[in-house]
Amino acid sequence: MIARRIWRSHRFLRPFSSSSVCAPPLLAPYHSQSFASPKSRPFLVPCLSLMKWCEGGGGSRSWFSNEAMSIDSDAGGGFIDVPLAQTGEGIAECELLKWFVKEGDPVEEFQPLCEVQSDKATIEITSRFKGKVALISHAPGDIIKVGETLVKLAVEDSHDALLVSSDTPGNVEPICSQPKLDTLVGALSTPAVRTLAKDLGIDINLVTGSGKDGRVLKEDVLQFSGQKQNVTDSAPSDNPFIRGDSVSTSFEDQIVPLRGFNRAMVKTMTMATKVPHFHFVEEINCDALVKLKHFFKEHNTDSTVKHTFLPTLIKSLSMALTKYPYVNGCFNEESLEIILKGSHNIGVAMATEHGLVVPNIKNVQSLSLLEITREMSRLQHLATNNKLSPEDVTGGTITLSNIGAIGGKFGSPLLNLPEVAIIALGRIEKVPKFKEDGSVYPASTMMVRI
Amino acid sequence: MSISRAPLMNLVRLKGTPILEQLHLEERLLRASTDNWCIVNDGTNVPTIVMGMSGKPSQLLEVGPVIKDRIPVIKRFTGGGTVIVDKSTLFVSLICNKDDVPSVQPYPRSVMAWSGSLYGEVFEGVDGFQLRENDYVFGDRKFGGNAQSIIRNRWIHHTSFLWDYNVRNMAYLKLPSKVPQYRLERDHTEFVCRMKDYIERSDFVEKTVKAVGNQFAMKEVNLEDIDSYAKGEHVKSTRLLTMEELQEAMASTAQSA
Numbered sequence: 001m002i003a004r005r006i007w008r009s010h011r012f013l014r015p016f017s018s019s020s021v022c023a024p025p026l027l028a029p030y031h032s033q034s035f036a037s038p039k040s041r042p043f044l045v046p047c048l049s050l051m052k053w054c055e056g057g058g059g060s061r062s063w064f065s066n067e068a069m070s071i072d073s074d075a076g077g078g079f080i081d082v083p084l085a086q087t088g089e090g091i092a093e094c095e096l097l098k099w100f101v102k103e104g105d106p107v108e109e110f111q112p113l114c115e116v117q118s119d120k121a122t123i124e125i126t127s128r129f130k131g132k133v134a135l136i137s138h139a140p141g142d143i144i145k146v147g148e149t150l151v152k153l154a155v156e157d158s159h160d161a162l163l164v165s166s167d168t169p170g171n172v173e174p175i176c177s178q179p180k181l182d183t184l185v186g187a188l189s190t191p192a193v194r195t196l197a198k199d200l201g202i203d204i205n206l207v208t209g210s211g212k213d214g215r216v217l218k219e220d221v222l223q224f225s226g227q228k229q230n231v232t233d234s235a236p237s238d239n240p241f242i243r244g245d246s247v248s249t250s251f252e253d254q255i256v257p258l259r260g261f262n263r264a265m266v267k268t269m270t271m272a273t274k275v276p277h278f279h280f281v282e283e284i285n286c287d288a289l290v291k292l293k294h295f296f297k298e299h300n301t302d303s304t305v306k307h308t309f310l311p312t313l314i315k316s317l318s319m320a321l322t323k324y325p326y327v328n329g330c331f332n333e334e335s336l337e338i339i340l341k342g343s344h345n346i347g348v349a350m351a352t353e354h355g356l357v358v359p360n361i362k363n364v365q366s367l368s369l370l371e372i373t374r375e376m377s378r379l380q381h382l383a384t385n386n387k388l389s390p391e392d393v394t395g396g397t398i399t400l401s402n403i404g405a406i407g408g409k410f411g412s413p414l415l416n417l418p419e420v421a422i423i424a425l426g427r428i429e430k431v432p433k434f435k436e437d438g439s440v441y442p443a444s445t446m447m448v449r450i
Numbered sequence: 451m452s453i454s455r456a457p458l459m460n461l462v463r464l465k466g467t468p469i470l471e472q473l474h475l476e477e478r479l480l481r482a483s484t485d486n487w488c489i490v491n492d493g494t495n496v497p498t499i500v501m502g503m504s505g506k507p508s509q510l511l512e513v514g515p516v517i518k519d520r521i522p523v524i525k526r527f528t529g530g531g532t533v534i535v536d537k538s539t540l541f542v543s544l545i546c547n548k549d550d551v552p553s554v555q556p557y558p559r560s561v562m563a564w565s566g567s568l569y570g571e572v573f574e575g576v577d578g579f580q581l582r583e584n585d586y587v588f589g590d591r592k593f594g595g596n597a598q599s600i601i602r603n604r605w606i607h608h609t610s611f612l613w614d615y616n617v618r619n620m621a622y623l624k625l626p627s628k629v630p631q632y633r634l635e636r637d638h639t640e641f642v643c644r645m646k647d648y649i650e651r652s653d654f655v656e657k658t659v660k661a662v663g664n665q666f667a668m669k670e671v672n673l674e675d676i677d678s679y680a681k682g683e684h685v686k687s688t689r690l691l692t693m694e695e696l697q698e699a700m701a702s703t704a705q706s707a
Contacts, residue, residue: 095504110602115503117529119628120584121558121598121605122503354635389640390590 079134081149082127084116093145094118096138101151105133113151116144131155142191189216200225272414279449286428286444289313296369304377309428310348310402311372317400317423318344318364328397330418338420347396347416348376350383358416359388360396400425413449424449457486457550459666461659462673464491469498469535470524472543473688475676477527480545480599480606481684488662489608490655491541497619499523500610502530502597507691507699509627516622517696527687528606530584530597531626534619535610540651542658543608551665556600565596565607571661576648583630586611590632591643611654613645 084094094116101113107127115124135152138144189197189204193216197204200221207224209216258266289312296307321328321344329338347360359379361372382388399416401424413424426447433443464472472491479487499511499521507513507523510532516523521534535541544565548556554564566581573579578589586594586609594611620638633641645654662668671679 097503112602117502117504118558120530120562120596121600122527122529123557123599124601126602386635387640390636394589 078155080129080131080153080155082113082125082151082153083147083149084125084144085146093143094123096140096142096144096150097122098140099136101133101136103133103136107131107133107153125150127153129153129155138191144191145195148191148194188214193218193221197221268417269414272417275415275417277415281447281449284446284448286446290428290444305370305373306377307373308376310400311369311376313425314346314348314361314364314372314376314400315367315369317346317398321398322365327421329420330397331420332418341397343397345395345397347399347419348379349399349401349413349416350380352383352386354386357383357388357393358396358399359383359392360399362395398422421450456665456667457547459486459488459546459662459668460671460679461662461668462487462489462671462676464489464541464673466493466495466537467491468496469494469500469541470522470688470690472541473500473524473526474686475673476543476545476606476608477686477688478680478684479676480527480601480604482680482682483545484547485679486547486550486666487543487545488659488666488668489541489543489545490658492651492655493537493539494535494541495537497521497534497536497616499532499534499622501525501532503527503599503687504529505532507696508703510624511699512622512624513696513700513703517693517700519622521622523691523696525687525689525691526597528597528599528608531595531628532623533595533610534615534622536616536619538614538646540611540613540645540654541608542611543606544662545604545606547604549603554605556603556605558598558600561598561600561605561607562596565609568661568665569594569658571664572654572657573649579648582632585630587632588643588648592641593643593645593648611645612642613651615642615644 097115097117099114101107101111107113107130109128109130110126112124112126113133115122117123131153133151134154137149137151144150188209188211194204196218197207197216202221202225204216204221207216207220208214210220211217286309289309292312293307293309300307325340326338328344329340331338343362344364345360345362346364347358349356349358359382361367361375361379364372367375379388379392382392396416396419398419399413399422401413401422413422415422426449428444428446430442431445432440433445434440462475469491472489472494476487476489479485479489499516501507501510501523503525505525507516511523515521533539546554548554551564554560562581562584566586569581569586570579576588578587580587582590582592584596585592586596592612594609596607596609598605598607617639620642623638625637629635649657659668
């Protein structure tokens with residue numbers, strides 16, 4: 001029961017800093033001197049070994065734990081895997097910069113072994129133990145995932161290496177009886193093959209290598225996984241390597257990482273859905289608007305200006321905001337205050353090939369229709385070329401989303417936080433309407449959803 | 451009852467010191483001294499490109515113009531990104547024993563959180579200052595970065611603050627492949643801002659010294675006296691790239707183009 005709970009909590013904690021769990025450690029586990037202080041080291045490390053030994057499996061090593069350590073022999077000396085420990089939340093990998101030791105070198109406790117670099121820091125990794133460098137697993141320039149073994153040390157004193165203290169439950173026993181030297185040292189393979197084995201959930205040390213010097217190759221791992229699949233009737237995995245003999249390569253999934261606006265959009269929209277939304281839909285008769293636009297077009301003296309409905313709608317919105325300032329507010333969730341904004345900075349949602357972006361026109365209350373038209377055009381041009389400045393996209397007080405531009409009647413917009421209102425405009429369409437006396441007349445209408 | 455005294459921090463004030471010399475000094479103090487140090491350099495002498503430890507010139511620089519204009523390129527001993535610094539840049543470096551700053555764990559995020567709050571004191575009242583991802587920003591425009599090195603019991607966190615910059619100099623730097631999320635694909639000139647638009651130069655220096663002084667007992671040390679603080683040999687990683695290396699980088703860029 002306890003082991004399962006620990007396993008679950010370990011899996012949750014694995015990608016994050018180990019400082020989030022505090023518990024009395026069973027025995028000081030291996031750790032690099034440069035990393036988190038002892039009290040932030042959780043007991044999940046010794047318990048992980050506890051789990052591992054409880055499983056009764058033979059040398060199944062955990063490559064994932066923060067400071068996993070495995071002992072392969074209970075004879076006088078032993079070998080210790082030195083993993084890349086967690087260097088901070090969210091950092092999944094580091095680049096190895098240089099080694100300070102080479103295979104065969106003796107190392108003292110606290111002696112620097114190598115230097116790695118995460119995004120912002122170079123970090124020295126020091127040895128926890130006194131011993132000798134048995135096997136160096138990576139070369140400078142390699143990218144190493146957190147938890148992967150950096151180097152294997154041979155230690156003389158098994159008490160140094162023993163992970164779990166004697167007062168743990170009785171089912172803790174070193175499993176491996178008399179491992180051969182090559183098993184102790186571990187399978188020879190490249191980091192890429194190790195990663196593949198890890199992804200397939202295979203202990204690389206169980207795989208027979210067909211390469212030079214018994215090196216484990218990619219084919220060996222794949223073949224091993226195929227055998228394993230035949231032997232164990234495990235639940236179907238959605239790993240394409242394991243599924244059947246012939247894997248179709250023509251309909252593969254494609255991973256598209258979100259970048260730029262799209263990435264930001266996902267985050268802001270997710271936050272917006274947490275806010276209670278009230279929707280109000282109305283149909284607006286736009287006959288007068290159509291006439292106005294037509295008038296502007298006819299009397300347009302400036303060929304650089306293209307007249308659309310939007311500037312008039314923007315200005316009308318501003319005039320309405322003067323009457324109803326609460327709609328032009330910003331909500332502060334922490335202090336539960338509404339800030340009634342003085343300026344009408346009306347944002348206009350624009351779909352560009354880079355993603356959805358909402359630049360705003362500042363101080364619409366002080367602008368004329370022509371000025372608004374020009375400013376809209378400027379922002380549209382910048383948006384299309386992905387050249388909007390932060391000034392253009394911040395400071396908005398209310399947003400218009402012109403779904404009609406792409407041909408819809410209805411849109412269901414999400415708030416552009418911290419604004420309190422957003423208006424989706426449908427397309428202006430000519431529809432038949434009935435008069436009181438039953439006769440039909442045409443009207444240009446627009447569906448508006450607030 | 452014992453009164454706990456603030457740990458000592460040695461303050462070194464430099465002006466116009468070449469950045470290579472400053473970095474050599476910092477690496478020396480990090481590795482060969484056991485004291486805490488705060489180094490402030492008011493500008494460097496010539497425009498210089500400074501890359502992080504694992505920086506590759508072919509990926510980070512427009513190598514052709516760099517070679518043509520003979521801009522020195524340094525690889526520093528800390529991680530982090532690439533900057534071009536000049537006489538208007540302000541440098542602040544903090545080297546600490548981890549035991550003297552017990553609230554800080556010796557890993558990047560923890561160090562950054564501490565430095566972010568220290569600079570928060572410096573920029574109190576200045577609109578929009580925050581530590582955003584790994585950068586110091588006003589709003590969403592970066593004016594200072596973050597570079598660290600963490601060794602056994604000590605760490606260094608140093609920053610070059612973009613007091614002012616020459617747009618032409620930015621042209622020597624490529625858009626890096628790894629960028630913070632908030633950058634949103636903006637190029638250099640739309641991503642960074644000038645610190646001088648937000649605070650007076652002397653104000654910044656004095657407020658920084660004062661903020662550090664709130665946590666440490668400060669003692670001014672002259673450059674000439676450094677030898678007595680840092681003795682013995684140490685690993686020297688900071689270096690100037692050779693012309694051959696830059697030419698190789700250009701060749702490899704041309705090959706992959």
